[in-house]
Amino acid sequence: MKKGIRILWLFLGGLLPLPTADATPPADPLTALIQEAIRRVVRQVDLSIQRRQNAVIRLQNAQKVLENTMTRLHLDEIADWVRQQRDLYQEYYEELKKVKAVIASYYRIKEIADKQARIVTQYRTAWARFQRDDHFSPDERAYLLRVYTGMLEETARSVDLLTRVVRSFTTQMSDAQRLALIDQVARQVNRIDGELSNFNRENQSLSLSRAKEASDAKQTRALYGLDDA
Helix, strand or coil: CCHHHHHHHHHHCCCCCCCCCCCCCCHHHHHHHHHHHHHHHHHHHHHHHHHHHHHHHHHHHHHHHHHHHHHHCCHHHHHHHHHHHHHHHHHHHHHHHHHHHHHHHHHHHHHHHHHHHHHHHHHHHHHHHHHHCCCCCHHHHHHHHHHHHHHHHHHHHHHHHHHHHHHHCCCCCCHHHHHHHHHHHHHHHHHHHHHHHHHHHHHHHHHHHHCCCHHHHHHHHHHCCCCCC
16 A cells, blocks of 8 residues: 555544454445435435526527517517617526526536545445455454544535535525535546545455465455456
């Protein structure tokens, strides 16, 4: 394992209790809480997208009425009528732009939530494999669990932030503040996802390097889904 990643995650997990070699993984209840929070975010986003898409349809229908009326007017009537109707429907145009922007934000939030869910799944898969891997000592497994718990703690904090973003649509938060918060969560989740992937790859490589016999190496590759097929 690279020293940098070890130091980083020891720092992040510094306030967490050090699990013993035979301890029941404390991360499992945490993953359940994270997954439930993500599901709530996704449900709320899906409902919000549906409501706003319905609003888009209503606004677009109003726009079609306006356009159809324009086609029935004589040329000499159009200029004055359009001026009046533009003022009348200006609010619809502005609202349509806002609704489409909100929908785009919701889709981005959903993408972030999907990646958070993949992080949890990736952790569960990797930890289940490392528990079955005889190339790691009990103390090393305890260290792995400590690192994973630190990563999950940070993922949980990113879910909290994402929940704040969803709630911000009904508060006084400005669009600029909301976009900045979405960017912050996206960067945080991308970083966790990348570091988790690197951490898993490094430990898989370490296990393979410890597999001395050909049969042992083959079993290890199969454990991590690395078989040549």
